[in-house]
Structure formats: C-alpha cells, structure tokens
Amino acid sequence: MHGLTEAEARLRDRAREVAQEAAAQAAATDRSEQYPWPMVRRMTEAGFLGLTVPKEWGGPGLSYFDAVLVIEEFSKACAVSGRIAVEANMGAVGAIMAYGTDAQKKVAADLVLRGDKPAILITEPEAGSAATEMRTRAVRHGDSWVIDGDKTWITGGGISRLHLIFARAVEDGEEKGIGGFIVVRDGEGMPPGMEAKRIPSMGLRGMPEADVTMRGLMVPDSMVLRPPGGWARGFGRLMDAYNGQRVGAATVALGLAAGAYDHALARAQDRRQFGRPIAEFQGLAWMLADMSIDIEASRALVWRAARSAGPNGFPDRLAAAQAKVMAADMAIRVTNQALQVWGAAGYSRDNPMERYVRDARMFAIAGGTAQVLRTQVAEQILGRKLPQTRDGFLRAAAE
Ligand SMILES: CC(C)(COP(=O)(O)OP(=O)(O)OC[C@H]1O[C@@H](n2cnc3c(N)ncnc32)[C@H](O)[C@@H]1OP(=O)(O)O)[C@@H](O)C(=O)NCCC(=O)NCCSC(=O)CCS(=O)O
Ligand SMILES: Cc1cc2nc3c(=O)[nH]c(=O)nc-3n(C[C@H](O)[C@H](O)[C@H](O)COP(=O)(O)OP(=O)(O)OC[C@H]3O[C@@H](n4cnc5c(N)ncnc54)[C@H](O)[C@@H]3O)c2cc1C
Numbered sequence: 001m002h003g004l005t006e007a008e009a010r011l012r013d014r015a016r017e018v019a020q021e022a023a024a025q026a027a028a029t030d031r032s033e034q035y036p037w038p039m040v041r042r043m044t045e046a047g048f049l050g051l052t053v054p055k056e057w058g059g060p061g062l063s064y065f066d067a068v069l070v071i072e073e074f075s076k077a078c079a080v081s082g083r084i085a086v087e088a089n090m091g092a093v094g095a096i097m098a099y100g101t102d103a104q105k106k107v108a109a110d111l112v113l114r115g116d117k118p119a120i121l122i123t124e125p126e127a128g129s130a131a132t133e134m135r136t137r138a139v140r141h142g143d144s145w146v147i148d149g150d151k152t153w154i155t156g157g158g159i160s161r162l163h164l165i166f167a168r169a170v171e172d173g174e175e176k177g178i179g180g181f182i183v184v185r186d187g188e189g190m191p192p193g194m195e196a197k198r199i200p201s202m203g204l205r206g207m208p209e210a211d212v213t214m215r216g217l218m219v220p221d222s223m224v225l226r227p228p229g230g231w232a233r234g235f236g237r238l239m240d241a242y243n244g245q246r247v248g249a250a251t252v253a254l255g256l257a258a259g260a261y262d263h264a265l266a267r268a269q270d271r272r273q274f275g276r277p278i279a280e281f282q283g284l285a286w287m288l289a290d291m292s293i294d295i296e297a298s299r300a301l302v303w304r305a306a307r308s309a310g311p312n313g314f315p316d317r318l319a320a321a322q323a324k325v326m327a328a329d330m331a332i333r334v335t336n337q338a339l340q341v342w343g344a345a346g347y348s349r350d351n352p353m354e355r356y357v358r359d360a361r362m363f364a365i366a367g368g369t370a371q372v373l374r375t376q377v378a379e380q381i382l383g384r385k386l387p388q389t390r391d392g393f394l395r396a397a398a399e
Contacts, residue, residue, distance in 0.1 A: 004069075011066055015073035018046045023077035029206035030080075030355050035159050036206050039081055044115035048074070049088035054097060057109035064090070064244055064315055065306040068251045072299075075255025076262070079359040080206040082255050084117045086248030087156065092118040092164035094314060095180060095241035099227040104182055111162045111184070119160035120245070121151040121212060129372045130388070131166075132235060138167040138181055138219065145169075145224065147181060147193070147217040153366070157210025158196035161185045165214070166238060169224075169231050177231030180238055182223040193217035203358030243320040246367050247305045250324040253331035253363040254298045260338035260356040261291045268341050284341060291334045298327040318380040321373040328363035328370055335360040 004012065022039055029036045043049055051067050053059025067089040075082025087093075089112075096108040112118065127133040136149025147167055151157075163183040169176045185191055194217050196210040227237030268279035268288060278284050301323040308316035339346035339353040346353035364370040379386050387393055 008066065008069060011062075012069040012073060014046070015048060015070040018042060018048070019073045019077040019081070022074055022081040026078035026080070027352065027355070029078065031205075033205040035208060036078075036080060036084075039078070040084060040115050040117070043074075043081065043084065044113075048085055049115055049117070050093070050109065050112040052089045052093065052097070053109045053113060057097070057105050058113055059109060063306075064247060064309045065303065068247065068302060068306040071248055071251040072255040072258065072302075075252040076259035079252055079256045079356075080204050082252040083155070083204065083207055083249075086245060086252060087117045087120070087160075088112045088115075090248040091120045091242065091245035092162060094244040095164060095227075095238055096182065096225060098241055098314070099180075099225055099237065100182075101222070103222060104225065107182070107184060108162055116161040117156050117159070118162035118164065119154050119156040119212075120242070121154050121163060121165040122242075123153050124150055125152050129369055132178070134166060134168065134178065136165070136167040136214065137170055137175075138165075138179070138224075139170045140172075140221075143221045145181060145219045145221065147214045147219060149214050151212040151214070153199065154196070154210050154212045155207060155366075157212045158190070158198065158208050163194075164225065165219075166235070169234070177233070178235035178238070179231055180225030180227070180234070181219045182225055183217065183219055184223075191217065201362075203355070203361055240314050240317070243315045243317050244309065246320040246324045246373075247302060247315045249363055249367040250298070250302050250305070250320070250327035253324075253327040253360060254295065254302050256356055256359055257291075257298070257327075257331040257334040258295050260335045260353065260360075261288075261295055263353065263356075264288065264291065264338035264341040267345075271343075278341070287337050287341065291337050294330045294334055298323070298330045301326050318377060321368070321376045321380070324363070324367060325370055325373045325377065331360040331363055 021042055025039055048070050050059045051062045055061040071082050071085045074085050093108055093112055096104050122131050124134050138145040138147045161184055165181040166178055167181055169179045183191055190196055193215055195213045199209045201209050227234055229237055268284055269277050271278045305315045305319035305323040308319045335356040339357050342353050345351055375386055387396055
C-alpha cells in the first residue's frame with residue numbers, strides 16, 4: 001500500500017501485530033492511569049524502541065519514516081504506546097545522536113534500547129509558546145554546571161531516565177544562549193536536585209505529565225549537549241532536532257484518528273435503525289467519507305515530512321509544522337465524528353470512543369500549538385520572520 005518497500009511493509013505489519021497487545025490493555029491503562037510497563041517491555045523486546053539509533057551504537061539505524069510506520073500502528077491501538085514510540089525514537093534521542101559526544105550517544109542508546117522513554121524539558125510555567133523566554137539557568141562552575149529552574153508539562157516526568165533539559169547557559173557570569181543538558185536518573189528516585197510532581201491530565205492518562213523543579217541540579221560538563229554553531233545558535237539547532245518529534249506527535253494524532261475511524265466504519269455497518277444499517281444514511285456515509293479523506297490527507301503530509309529527513313538529518317521544519325497542524329486539527333474532528341457514529345454507546349466509558357476523543361485533544365497544544373505552528377508555516381512560506389512580541393517589528397526595522 002502507498003508505495004511502501006517490502007521491508008517497510010514488513011516492519012509495519014510486525015508493528016500492527018504487536019500493537020494488538022497494546023489494544024488489549026489500552027482501556028486498563030487509561031483507567032489505572034499507570035505507565036504501561038509490561039507493554040513497554042514487549043515493545044522493547046520487539047525492537048520498537050531505539051529504531052532510529054545508528055548501528056554503531058547498537059540500534060538498527062532505521063529512518064524517521066520507518067519509525068512513523070511503527071508509531072501509527074501503535075497509536076491506532078493505544079495512543080500512550082504510540083507516544084512512547086515517539087520519544088524513544090525522536091526528540092531527545094535524535095538531538096543526542098546528531099550532536100552528542102560518543103559517550104553521550106552511548107548513554108542515550110543504551111537507555112532507549114533497554115526500554116527508556118526519554119523526557120524533553122523545554123516548557124516553563126511562564127514560557128510555553130514563547131519558549132525562548134525560558135528562565136531556567138545552567139551556571140558553569142569549573143567542570144560542572146548547576147541548573148535552577150521550573151519546567152512544566154514534562155511527558156514522562158518521574159518515569160523517564162534520560163532527560164534533555166533546555167536551559168540558558170551562563171559562563172563567567174555571562175549568558176551565552178540556550179543549550180541542552182543531559183541528566184540521567186539512575187536509581188528509583190529522582191536525581192538529587194530534581195523533583196517531579198504529576199499533573200492530572202484529560203487524555204493519554206497512562207502517560208505521566210509532570211511539573212519538574214530543579215534546584216542546584218549538578219550536571220558534569222561532559223553531559224552538556226553542544227550543537228554546532230555555538231551557544232547563540234543552540235536553541236535553533238535543538239529545534240531542528242525537535243522537528244522530528246513534531247512529526248512523531250503528528251503521527252500519533254493520525255494513528256488515533258485512524259483507529260477511531262476503523263471502529264466507526266465497523267459500527268456504521270453493524271448498527272441498524274429504521275430497518276437498515278446506519279451507514280446507508282447519507283449524513284453518516286458522507287461523514288465517513290470526509291473522515292477517510294482527512295486521514296489520507298494527513299497521512300500524506302506526515303509521510304512527506306518524515307521522508308524529508310536525510311540519512312543523518314531531521315525532518316524539514318516547514319513540512320513538520322504543516323503535518324502537525326493538519327493531523328492535530330484532523331484528529332479532534334475525526335475522533336468526534338467517530339463518537340457521533342456510535343451514538344450513546346460511544347459516550348460510554350465502557351467504549352474506546354470517548355478515550356479517542358480525550359486522547360486526541362493534546363496535539364493542537366503540545367509540541368507547538370496549532371496557532372504558533374501556523375505562524376511558523378507562514379514564516380517559512382513568506383520567507384520572513386513574523387515577530388510575536390509587541391516591539392518585534394520595530395526592533396527588526398531598527399536592525
Ligand atoms: C520558536 C518559538 C519559541 C518562537 O520564539 P521566537 O520568536 O523567540 O524564536 P525564533 O526567532 O522564531 O526562533 C529562535 C531560533 O530558533 C530557530 N527555530 C525556531 N523554531 C525552529 C524549528 N522548528 N526548526 C528549526 N529551527 C527553529 C529559529 O530559526 C531561530 O534560529 P536562529 O537563532 O536564527 O539560528 C515558537 O515559534 C515555538 O516554536 N513555540 C513552540 C514551542 C514548542 O514547540 N515547545 C515544545 C515543547 S516539547 C513538547 O511539547 C512535547 C510534546 S510531544 O512531543 O508530545
Ligand atoms: C499533554 C502535553 C504534553 C506535553 N509534553 C511536553 C514535554 O514533554 N516537554 C515540554 O517541554 N513541554 C511539553 N508540553 C507543553 C507544550 O509544549 C506547551 O503546552 C505548548 O508549547 C503551549 O504552551 P502553553 O500551554 O503554555 O500555552 P500558551 O503559550 O500560554 O498559549 C495559550 C494560548 O495562546 C495561544 N498563543 C500563544 N502565543 C501565540 C501567538 N504568538 N500567536 C497566536 N496564538 C498564540 C496558543 O496557541 C494557545 O491557544 C506538553 C503539553 C501537553 C498538553
């Protein structure tokens with residue numbers, strides 16, 4: 001289908017098979033709000049975590065596109081499992097594999113290949129969309145850095161071992177720019193100087209979201225991630241890597257919409273009213289048609305974005321933002337339509353449809369909101385910066 005190579009189709013089919021096990025536990029994970037460790041072990045054994053880790057670091061060295069095929073299958077069944085596959089293949093892992101030292105790459109590879117889902121710490125209570133306004137500081141003291149700051153909505157806070165923290169680097173009393181700092185949680189508790197407090201969330205309840213506070217958190221200089229171009233370009237280069245995770249998030253949105261659609265299609269043909277299958281009513285038949293068009297269009301953008309990554313590169317920024325906006329908005333629409341097809345039965349918590357609706361809601365917020373990403377798309381197609389601060393255009397004109 002869709003021009004997959006034999007190897008890609010095999011990978012997708014293998015993911016689809018294991019994802020059936022994720023489907024079987026998805027409702028229990030949602031109810032218990034517990035991270036699905038048994039499923040993580042199963043995904044690790046099956047080789048779905050660390051897919052993008054290069055062969056020299058012990059991984060299979062597969063592409064972002066391969067990872068996307070796997071993420072979609074898991075997300076159809078259980079979006080929490082889909083998100084685990086995103087963070088264990090993209091985001092922090094991608095940044096470390098591209099910019100890290102050999103020692104950092106080994107640490108990251110060993111962790112994800114053994115089942116860790118890393119955490120990426122960007123957002124702060126006062127710096128969400130305006131991420132460049134972050135206040136977390138890492139101050140250099142000889143061979144160590146000391147981090148102080150507050151992060152929020154950190155996916156995996158409290159369960160992740162590998163952390164990639166975005167912070168302002170201060171050297172010799174001078175602020176140099178935003179860089180990445182790698183912190184590993186070894187034991188059962190958090191590392192000294194780091195605390196996580198869970199945030200109760202609407203959907204994807206098996207995935208902990210947390211406020212993370214850092215007070216005097218020590219990071220050796222060997223664990224500083226230094227992208228090329230120096231501190232001043234640090235944030236931009238880290239965001240280059242983050243475009244991979246945007247494609248991953250778009251894929252989870254796509255997958256869960258496709259999962260909800262499959263349930264709706266089956267129900268529309270089974271459920272009878274007025275003596276005939278409800279699929280025969282044009283109102284529903286066209287709704288199903290629109291859902292299928294939405295899903296195929298999103299998949300086309302997601303695949304294009306994933307394929308835009310070169311062998312050692314990241315997905316293209318514009319393609320990633322376009323795919324994420326489309327898939328996030330589409331998932332909200334399609335999951336709601338799917339619930340509508342199910343009628344009252346879809347509204348019951350004994351049925352997966354309401355879970356799909358809740359799970360879909362985050363993607364227009366996390367990873368860059370639908371509004372902020374539209375601005376990013378506009379900047380790329382117009383070929384100019386669209387400053388968001390009140391004095392931004394004045395400052396740009398003065399410069
Ligand atoms: C980028 C923004 C934070 C806007 O802030 P600014 O207007 O202050 O920043 P810019 O001047 O636009 O950008 C600074 C710098 O970064 C480069 N950049 C920005 N975005 C990208 C990108 N996507 N790819 C590559 N490079 C990028 C930009 O060119 C500048 O580089 P130079 O300094 O010129 O070299 C804001 O637009 C934004 O993106 N906000 C969203 C923040 C976000 O996405 N947070 C995600 C947190 S993690 C998460 O949510 C996980 C959820 S999940 O995956 O499930
Ligand atoms: C489930 C979930 C998981 C997350 N995981 C992580 C994670 O692992 N790591 C991490 O660092 N962060 C994570 N986040 C945080 C996420 O990246 C932020 O929520 C997001 O960047 C938006 O920031 P905010 O919530 O502070 O909203 P705000 O920035 O306060 O935005 C509020 C509203 O204003 C709009 N708005 C703001 N600025 C503009 C503008 N310039 N133009 C137009 N509209 C604008 C937004 O679109 C939004 O509708 C997660 C969030 C969620 C919900």
